[in-house]
Amino acid sequence: xxxxxLTLFLRIVEKGGMAAAGRELGLSPASxxxxxxxxxxxxxxxxxxxxxxxxxxxxxxxxxxxGARRILAEADEVQSRIKLGVEKxxxxxxxxxxxxxxxxxxxxxxxxxxxxxxxxxxxxxxTDGYVxxxxxxxxxxxRLGVLADSSLRIKKLGDNRRVVCASPDYLKKNGTxxxxxxxxHHNCILMxxxxxxxxxxxxxxxxxxxxxxxxxxxxxxxxxxxxxxCRAGHGFALKSIWDIQDDLKSGALVPVLxxxxxxxxxxxxxxxxxxxxxxxxxxxxxxxxxxFEHNQVTLPKEE
Numbered sequence: 001x002x003x004x005x006l007t008l009f010l011r012i013v014e015k016g017g018m019a020a021a022g023r024e025l026g027l028s029p030a031s032x033x034x035x036x037x038x039x040x041x042x043x044x045x046x047x048x049x050x051x052x053x054x055x056x057x058x059x060x061x062x063x064x065x066x067g068a069r070r071i072l073a074e075a076d077e078v079q080s081r082i083k084l085g086v087e088k089x090x091x092x093x094x095x096x097x098x099x100x101x102x103x104x105x106x107x108x109x110x111x112x113x114x115x116x117x118x119x120x121x122x123x124x125x126x127t128d129g130y131v132x133x134x135x136x137x138x139x140x141x142x143r144l145g146v147l148a149d150s151s152l153r154i155k156k157l158g159d160n161r162r163v164v165c166a167s168p169d170y171l172k173k174n175g176t177x178x179x180x181x182x183x184x185h186h187n188c189i190l191m192x193x194x195x196x197x198x199x200x201x202x203x204x205x206x207x208x209x210x211x212x213x214x215x216x217x218x219x220x221x222x223x224x225x226x227x228x229x230c231r232a233g234h235g236f237a238l239k240s241i242w243d244i245q246d247d248l249k250s251g252a253l254v255p256v257l258x259x260x261x262x263x264x265x266x267x268x269x270x271x272x273x274x275x276x277x278x279x280x281x282x283x284x285x286x287x288x289x290x291x292f293e294h295n296q297v298t299l300p301k302e303e
Contacts, residue, residue, distance in 0.1 A: 003075060005039045006068040008032065009047065013065055014137050017055060057135060065134050066272055073278035089280040090119030096133075096141040100223040100243040101267075102126040106142060106288070113287050120280055128223050129194050133272055139281045140271035142288075144240055152270040155285060157292040159264035161241040164201070165253040169233040177236075180205065180212040180260050187235035188214040192221040201238050203260040227253075242267060267292070 011021040012032075022032040040047050047061035057065065076091045097106045102124070110122050125131065131141055133152065144160045164183075177183055180203040191198045197219055200211040216235050220226060227244060230237035231252050247253040269285055271277065277285075 002035075002038070003072060005035050005042075006064075006072060008035055009039055010065065010068055010072070010137055012036070012048070012055070013057065013061075013135065018050075062134055065137060069137060069139075070278075073281075076278070089117050089283060091278065091280050092121040092123055093281055093284055094123045094125075094136075094138045095284075096125040096127060096131045096136075096138050098128050098142065098144055098223055098240075099126045100128075100227055101142065101144065101240065103224055104246070105242060109288055109291055110284075113284055117280070117283070120284075128191065128221055133270070139277065140269050140285065142267070143270055144242075144267055145265040153273050154266075155269040155271075155289060157267045157269060157289055158296050160267040161261065161264045162238050163241050163244060163248075163255045163261070164236055164238055164257045165230060165244060165248070165255050166236045167231055167233040168251065168254055170235065171254060171256075173233075176256055180210070180257055183212060183214045183236065186214075187218075188216040189226050189229050189235045189237045190214070190216050190219040191223060191226055191238075192219050194221075198238070202262045203257065204262050205260055209262065240267075 008021060008025060008027070011024060012018050015021045015024065018032045018036070019029060021027075022029055027035075036048070043060065043064065045060040046058050047064055049056045049058055073091065103126070107124075110124065114120050114122065125136070125138070131138065133141055142157075174186060177186060180201070183201070188201075199213050199215065201214055202209055202211055204210075214236075218229055218234055220229075223239070223243065226237050227239060227247070229235070230239070231247060236256070241248075244253050248255060269288065
């Protein structure tokens with residue numbers, strides 16, 4: 001089996017096309033087609049569904065994505081041990097994280113990890129939407145809340161409370177709600193996940209989980225911008241406490257409706273089930289887990 005052909009296959013998947021992968025690797029279209037055909041002949045299966053406009057993975061192709069990353073990672077580790085010595089780790093780690101959490105918490109942790117391991121490269125995807133770990137070739141992702149994909153494995157990092165908050169200026173001008181139903185009279189900054197807008201905010205009312213539908217004139221698919229708009233006084237936001245802890249401490253944002261706070265969900269690392277993780281990936285996961293274990297967040301106490 002040719003490892004270069006596996007690398008080409010993964011690049012086709014990541015770039016979403018054979019031509020783009022060929023340009024990046026300096027290969028002609030004919031060479032890309034020939035090498036992909038050789039790989040499919042080796043495995044005796046079609047790996048990609050190809051049309052004139054797009055490609056998609058077959059079931060066998062999806063299986064190979066995970067396996068190819070493992071094979072290439074192991075080969076890279078063997079080479080690194082020979083060239084650099086057993087104590088050094090190298091190679092690229094592909095990860096995904098929510099936008100606001102990524103900016104505020106994950107990027108500084110990645111920086112400290114890379115300072116410790118200078119041969120490591122990070123390929124970071126910041127998105128608040130759904131990510132296909134296998135299809136996008138990710139080693140792992142950080143996610144907030146309920147996990148819909150039961151085929152993924154989980155490492156919990158901590159609890160994730162969502163807090164309704166606003167700027168002091170907004171509260172001064174518009175008043176403070178005393179009950180979740182009062183939010184209907186306020187402007188709320190809404191998150192969009194794919195095509196779905198998060199209009200239904202959950203609260204614990206009289207021991208039961210209840211949804212209250214909110215509305216507002218600002219909707220976006222970027223949690224970082226939600227926080228910026230909220231700090232600027234444009235309305236209420238429902239944010240993870242991991243994202244706004246510093247704003248709460250400084251007074252830039254004020255929590256409201258705390259007596260109705262919903263049960264915390266989870267902050268977790270997720271990764272494909274059955275995947276053998278390279279040592280560099282395991283070390284980064286341990287690095288993140290150690291920080292979160294010793295830095296659990298709480299709401300600031302009122303003076």
